[in-house]
Structures are given as structure tokens and as C-alpha cells.
Amino acid sequence: MELKNKEIADIFNNIAAMLGIDNSPSSKFEIRAYQRAALTIEGLQEDLGLIYGRGGIDALMELPGIGKGLAQKIEEYLKTGRIRKYEEMRKKYPIDFVELSKIEGLGAKKIGVLYKRLGVKDVETLKDALEKHKVRELAGFGAKSEEVLADGIKILESSKGRLLLGDVLPEAESIVSKLAGSGLAEGVVIAGSIRRMRETVGDIDILALSKSPEKVMDFFSGMDEVKSIISKGPTKTTVWLKIGTSCDLRVIEPDSFGAAIQYFTGSKNHNIGVRTIAVKKGYKLNEYGLFEKSGRLISSLNEETIYAKLGMQWIPPEMREDRGEIKLAQEHNIPDLIQLKDLMGDMHTHTKETDGMNTLEEMAAAAGAAGLAYFATTNHTKSLRVAKGMDEKRFEEFFKKIDSLNEKLGGRPTILKGAEVDILKDGSLDLSRAMLEKMDCVVAAVHSNFNMSYDEMTARVRKALDTGLVSILAHPTGRVINQREPYKIDLEKVAESAERGMVALEINSYPSRLDLNDTNILSLRGYNIMFSVDSDGHNVSHFGFLRYGIGTARRGWLTKANVINTMPLEKVRRFLAKKK
Numbered sequence: 001m002e003l004k005n006k007e008i009a010d011i012f013n014n015i016a017a018m019l020g021i022d023n024s025p026s027s028k029f030e031i032r033a034y035q036r037a038a039l040t041i042e043g044l045q046e047d048l049g050l051i052y053g054r055g056g057i058d059a060l061m062e063l064p065g066i067g068k069g070l071a072q073k074i075e076e077y078l079k080t081g082r083i084r085k086y087e088e089m090r091k092k093y094p095i096d097f098v099e100l101s102k103i104e105g106l107g108a109k110k111i112g113v114l115y116k117r118l119g120v121k122d123v124e125t126l127k128d129a130l131e132k133h134k135v136r137e138l139a140g141f142g143a144k145s146e147e148v149l150a151d152g153i154k155i156l157e158s159s160k161g162r163l164l165l166g167d168v169l170p171e172a173e174s175i176v177s178k179l180a181g182s183g184l185a186e187g188v189v190i191a192g193s194i195r196r197m198r199e200t201v202g203d204i205d206i207l208a209l210s211k212s213p214e215k216v217m218d219f220f221s222g223m224d225e226v227k228s229i230i231s232k233g234p235t236k237t238t239v240w241l242k243i244g245t246s247c248d249l250r251v252i253e254p255d256s257f258g259a260a261i262q263y264f265t266g267s268k269n270h271n272i273g274v275r276t277i278a279v280k281k282g283y284k285l286n287e288y289g290l291f292e293k294s295g296r297l298i299s300s301l302n303e304e305t306i307y308a309k310l311g312m313q314w315i316p317p318e319m320r321e322d323r324g325e326i327k328l329a330q331e332h333n334i335p336d337l338i339q340l341k342d343l344m345g346d347m348h349t350h351t352k353e354t355d356g357m358n359t360l361e362e363m364a365a366a367a368g369a370a371g372l373a374y375f376a377t378t379n380h381t382k383s384l385r386v387a388k389g390m391d392e393k394r395f396e397e398f399f400k401k402i403d404s405l406n407e408k409l410g411g412r413p414t415i416l417k418g419a420e421v422d423i424l425k426d427g428s429l430d431l432s433r434a435m436l437e438k439m440d441c442v443v444a445a446v447h448s449n450f451n452m453s454y455d456e457m458t459a460r461v462r463k464a465l466d467t468g469l470v471s472i473l474a475h476p477t478g479r480v481i482n483q484r485e486p487y488k489i490d491l492e493k494v495a496e497s498a499e500r501g502m503v504a505l506e507i508n509s510y511p512s513r514l515d516l517n518d519t520n521i522l523s524l525r526g527y528n529i530m531f532s533v534d535s536d537g538h539n540v541s542h543f544g545f546l547r548y549g550i551g552t553a554r555r556g557w558l559t560k561a562n563v564i565n566t567m568p569l570e571k572v573r574r575f576l577a578k579k580k
Contacts, residue, residue: 004047004048004049004077004078005041005042005044005047005048006042006167006243007077008041008048008074008077009038009039009041009042010038010098011077011083011086012034012035012037012038012041012070013034013035013038013097013098013101014086014089014097014098015034015085015086015089016030016031016032016034016035016038016108017095017097017101017108017111017112018089018092018093018095018097018108019031019034020108020109020112021093021108021109021111021112021115021116023109023112033065033067033070034070036064036065036357037065037066037070039065039357039538039539040063040064040065040066040357040539040541041063043538043539043540043541043542043544043545044063044541045170045541045544047174048060048074048078049078051063052074052075052078056075057071057072057075060074060075064357064358064362064539064540065357073085093112093115094121095111095115095120095121095122096121096122096123097111099122099123099156100120100122100123100126102152102156102482102483103123103126103149103152103153103156103483104148104149104151104152104155104480104483104484105145105148105149105152106149106152110140110141113138113140114126114129114135114138117138118134118135118138123153123156123157126149126153127153130146130149130150130153133146135149151485152483152484155482155483155484155485156482156483162200162201162202162482163200163201163243163244163245164199164200164201164481164482164511164512165194165197165198165199165200165201165511165514165548165551166511166512166545166548167243167511168194168201168204168243168245169194169201169548171204171225171241171243172190172194172204172206172247173190174225175204175206175220175223175225175247176188176189176190176206178223179206179208179216179219179220179249182216182219184210184212184215184216184219185208185209185210185216185251186209186210186211187208187209187257188206188207188208188209189206189207189208189261190204190205190206191205191206191207191260191261191264191265191266192204192205192264192265192266193266193267195265195317196265196266196267196317196318196320196321196555197317197318197548197551197552197554197555198555199481199514199517199518199552200481200482201245202245203245203246203247203248204241204245204246204247204248205247205248205250205264206247206248206249206250207249207250207251207252207257207260207261207264208249208250208251208252209251209252209254209257210251213234213235213251214234216249216251217232217233217234217237217249217251220237220239220249221237221239225241225242225243226239226240226241226242227239227240227241227242228240230246234251235250235251235252236248236249236250236251237249250264254301255289255297255299255300255301256287256288256289256297256299257300257301258299258300258301258302258303258304258305258306259285259286259287259288259289259290259299259303259306260287260288261303262274262303262306262307263286263287264287265303265317265320266320267320267321267322269321269322270315270320270321270322270325270326272322273322273326274306274307274310274312274326277310277311277312277326277330278290278310281310281311283298283309283310285306285310290305290306290309290310307329311330312326312329312330313328313329313330313332313333313334314329314334315329315334316334316337316554318337318551318554318555319334319337319554319555319557321555323522335557335559336559336560337553337554337557337558337559338533338550338553338554338558338559338560338562338563338566339550339560340546340547340550341371342560342563342566343372343533343546343550343563343565343566344372344373344374344565344566344567344568344569344572345372345373345374345375345376345413345416345565345569345572346367346372346375346376346534346535346537346543346546346565347375347376347378347416347418347441347443347471347472347504347506347532347534347564347565348376348378348420348443348472348474348506348508348532348534348535348536348537349363349367349375349376349377349378349534349535349536349537349538349542350377350378350379350380350420350536350537350538351363351377351379353379353388353390353394353398354379354380354384354387354388354389354390355380355386355387355388355538356379356537356538356539357538357539357540358539358540360377360398360401360402360405360415361405362540363375363377363537363540364405364409364413364415365540366540366541366543367413367543368412368413370543370544370546372413372543373411373413373414373568373569374413374414374415374416374569374572375413375415375416376415376416376417376418376440376441376443377398377402377415377416377417377418378418378419378420378441378443379395379398379419379420380419380420380422381419381420381421381422381430381431382430382431383422383424383430383447383448384422384430384447389422389430390419391431392431392432392435395419395431395435396435399417399438402415402417411569414569416440416441416576417438417439417440417441418439418440418441418442418443418471419431419436419439419442419443420443420444420445420474421436421442421443421444421445421470422444422445422446422447422448423444423445423446423460423461423464424448425448425449425452425460426460426463427459427460427461427462427463427464428463428464429442429444429464429467429469429470433467433469436469437469440573440576441471441472441576442469442470442471442472443470443471443472443473443474443506443534444464444465444470444472444473444474445473445474445475446460446461446478446487450478450484450487451487452487452488453488454488454489454490455490457487457488457489458489458490458493458494461473461476461489461494461497462493462494462496462497465494465497465498465501465503466497466500466501468501470501470503471503471504471576472503472504472505472506472532472534472564473494473498473503473504473505473506474506474508474534474536475506475508475513475515475536476489476491476494476505476506476515476516476520477489477491477515477516477517477520478515479513479515479517480512480513481511481512481513481514482512483512486515491516491520491523491524492523492524492527495524495527495529496527498527498529499527499528499529502530502575502578503529504529504530504531504532504564504575505524505529505530505531505532506531506532506533506534507521507531507532507533507534507549507552507553507556508534508536508549509533509534509535509536509545509546509547509548509549509550509552510535510536510542510545510548511545511548513536514548514549514552516531516552516556517552517556518552518555518556519556520556521552521553521555521556521557521558522556522557525557530562530563530564530575531553531558531562531563531564532563532564532565533546533549533550533552533553533563533565534546534549534565535549
């Protein structure tokens, strides 16, 4: 997410939270409006400043959920760096909603209670209240709540310094784009953990080719994204970015560029393995190049040359984690990994009928613009009241809308009828069998009772899969990165049920989920199961999240053949029909 987008989205979420504390009947619509706008902004792949620059308030109002009043507030922030309404409300509620809301179990209402009753306004004051056992005395909390909140704080603090890939990658791409457009660099690339598509990122590494390195460094250190300069030199500069992480820019000599890309992409253990092979073959490999014993440099602009000289197949960056990929490269058996262009559909999306931000028509237009041939609408079911879950009657009415729109669209794209059905505590599904059998795609998910034992949660999920009604198991471990640990579950036993019932396991592309993660996927390679890379889109811009799911799938060594939504429509229909 671009920097200004993140700041404005945080402000809108904070305003919604403060309005929630007031809890007046008239504020409910306003709260929803701010939340909708924040969700839209969070999903944008373009900076709000650029959108505003193209067409002013009118361009902002074309965004989903952004009316004139909210567009004016965005304009105010872009011009002044502040929003008066927010500043006024901050005086009344000086609460760090952004950090507190990252803690599992804390929503706006509970934060409001903690502030009003105990003066909790940030993580430190919450820790103090928990240590003194004051929280358990409040209505609606208790000793168990104290335990959950304390665990949530530990997760939050352990994640400090690492940001979500979905927040950092767009920022890195923006910096690269500006450097490339400056006319000062002949080539600019992202390296490090971002290139490997790790789910969280500790810093940003950028490499450049330039005949004017000092001018490049001056341009880089003066960018709007930069908060402060840590160090600056003729070929390397490190800055602290406003998003909360550091960024290194190195200008590399052309003959060393391939070796530098390989070295600075990592991982550390992968590089150690590659250097060991180089030594055995009589070479020396480092960030400056691949050298013969005589000291002659034999590397080039291209990192493929490095691997080839060492008798290895080129290894995709996402695989470079020292998990067996080096041996595969020596054997020339690197798999042909799935690519974003291979996706033909998205099996998990939401509309405004439940907690989505857009209409069915808007989501269909966005899916088509994203190049998808089909997508499934999978709104929440009745037990998930917080998301306005739908009952059988509402699904019947909604499916009539799908039929009508499908006829109008003529297959560009095709909309599949589905639901994200709750797996209840006892393993039963939240809609009747008769209703589920009418659907093209049943996505099942756990949304409650996360604290069950290992055996209980495993049995709960397996019971749901064994109904023969489930097409896809959504976000199978329930984790939220930097906020909530995975629930206890035996994925191998779940995979057994998935294999038996031909249920696909989801790789949820939402940046804070990426669930299954890469290690989960690799651990299940021995099972004859399929996967589904889905956006979990709640907004038209969320189809852009699919690239993060594809990155995770590539880190798990998956090919196009492993993923159901790379299939053409009729083939994926046949796969889904086997659930009936």
C-alpha cells in the first residue's frame, strides 16, 4: 500500500473506532462509511495523490465507497497533512487504535471500554492494566480475556520490525519506478526477501545500474517516501522510510550485477550452499562476482550465468530458502512454478450483501478487468452475524441476481454461485444440505471457537470435509500474520480427508493471511490434493491481492497443475461437481 493510502486508511479506521465509542444511533451509518472507505483505500494499488492529481475530488469519488464528504477529507489530508475532524476527535479520545486493534480480541468497542474504565490508550498502558489484573474485573472481559490479550501483545511485540509483504512490495515498486523514471539509472531491481516473496519483510534492498551513482543517491535520498537518511555514500545509501522500515540502494558495476542480484536476493543459507558448490568447482563467488582461481571475473549482468557456470539450473527466487532446491537445480529438476497469468478464476470473493464493499456487478467488472474468466461469489452464512451472514432465503434471492447478470454478461466473466459457509463448533455446516447442493462452489471456514484442542479442531474440520459438500477449505489454519497464531490443527489428517473427498485447500491471498503458508504447502506435498489460490476479495481492488497468493504458492513449489483455478471453466466445474 502506498504511504499516503496507509495513513489515510488508518485515520478513517480510527475515526470509525472513535465514533463507535460514542455509540450514538446516528453514528452507525457514519461508522460504516468510514470503514468502507478505509477498506477501499487499503486495497488500492495506486497512490491516492496520483488519483487526485488526475481528476481532483471527482476522481476520488469514482472510488467505491468514497462520497463527496470523504473525498473532501482525503483532499484536505493531501493538501495539509491533516484532517480537522480527526484532530478534534483525537483530543477527546487520545488512543492508539492502530496498535491496539492489532491485538487479538480487541475491537473498537472493547478498546473504548478499556479507555473509559481503566485509561488504557496504548499497548504500554494495556500491559500495565493486565499485570495488575484490572481487566478481568470489567464486565465482558474476565480472566480468560486477560490471557488472550497478554498472548496478543506477545505476538505483536515479537513481530516488531517486520511489515507485511502486501504493505512493503507496493512501496518498493513505487521507489523503483521513480528511480527508473529519473533517467539516472539504466536498470533498477528489487532484491532481498521481497524478491523471494516472504510474507513479512524486515527491510528493502534495491540494486541499480548507473553511470551517475552520486546523482542517483541524491535523487533517492530526496524522495517523498524517505523520513531520514541513515547513511549516504557514492555507491550505497540507507534511508528510513515513512512506512517504518529501512531501504538500501546500491549502485552496482555492470560486470558484477548478476552476482549482486544473486547475493542480495538471498536467503543466507541458500547463498552458503551455492558458494560451497562454487568452491568445490574451483571458483570464488561473492557479491562482486564469480571469479576463477586466477582472479579473473567471469560473471555478467545476468544471474542465470552464475548458476549455469556452477552446473545448476536457474532457481526461482521464491525457492531460495535452502529447502532442497539446490539439489534439484544440480539435477535440472526445478519445477515449472505457477505464475499469476496462469490463474483463470477466483473462488473466494464477497459482495456488499454481507461484508463486501461492492455490488455483484462491480465485482464482475473488476474480475473481468483483472483478466479472470470466472469467479465465485462466496458471501458469509447466517451464524457470522458480524458480517451480516445470509440465510437460505437470502441466498436464493441472491442467486437469482447471479442468473440474471450471467445472462447479461454472456460469460465475460462467468459468476459461480457459492458461499463461505461456517464450520460450526461441532463440525456441521451453517446451511442446509439442500441449499449447499444448489451451489457451484462451497467454501468452508472456521470463524469461531479458535481455542479448541488439537484433536477437537482437527475432528471438527474433518467432519465438515467428510460431508461431501465442501469444495474448498478456506484459510485452513486461521492465522492472521502478526496478530493471531494458527489454531491447533493436524493438517496432515485434514489433507487425508481432503484427498478422500477431493476438497481443495486454499492459499488465501489476503496479505494479512497468506494461509496456507509456504511451509504448510511443502509439508503436504506427499498428498494427492489440489489447492486454490483465492483473493478473499471484499473490494474490487482486492483481485490485486492474488499476486501475493501466487508468491506463496511458488514458495511452496506449486505448479499450474496443482491449482484448481488455473483450469478452464468447464474443467473446474467438473472438479467442483465431484462434491455432490
